[in-house]
Amino acid sequence: MGRLIYSAIMSIDGYVADRDGKFDWSVPDEEVHRFINERQRHIRHHLLGRRLYDVMSVWDTWDTSSEPPFIDDFAHLWRRAEKVVFSRTLQDPSTRNTKIEREYRADDVRKLKASVATDISIGGPELAAQAFRDGLIDECQLVMVPAIVGGGKKGLPADFGTRLELVQERTFGNGAIFLKYRVLS
Secondary structure (H helix, E strand, O other): OOOOEEEHHHHEEEEEEEEEOOOOOHHHOOHHHHHHHHHOOOOOEEEEHHHHHHHHHHHHHHHOOOHHHHHHHHHHHHOOOEEEEEEOOOOOOOOOOOEEEEEHHHHHHHHHHHOOOOOEEEEEEHHHHHHHHHOOOOEEEEEOOOOOOOOEEEEEOOOOOEEEEEEEEEEEOOOOEEEEEEEOO
């Protein structure tokens, strides 16, 4: 059975994008990127909200052959994964191995978790909030970057609470911190 993991890079005050929708302050450096790549090796399925999919889709067509190896590595990990995008407006996917679902259904996510042996990543705070409310998220993997943006798109649901158990932490040379939490029932 696969675990559903919410992954996000966010500011220390809890935002994945600032008031202007920008997230350039969160771009990982090489050390953080390599760490994220290692975590992505165990992911075979991504569940994505529309906005995150639009951001991530560049990895499917970007010619990374002349980029640093850690960038090329992430592109290969992204391209091989199965992706499900939840969108009412997206007509056709722009990336390979991608399926569009018009509605999020908790039962469909439960079935996916039960049918796979590898971990599943869920990304996009609005989509993740639905899965949190449905009790589907098993783990949170958060990279907190040393920035305070003061407002914007929250990385965690504002109208939901649960207890978490810290199971791993790591600091990086750029001041970022990785926090891995198990969601307690």
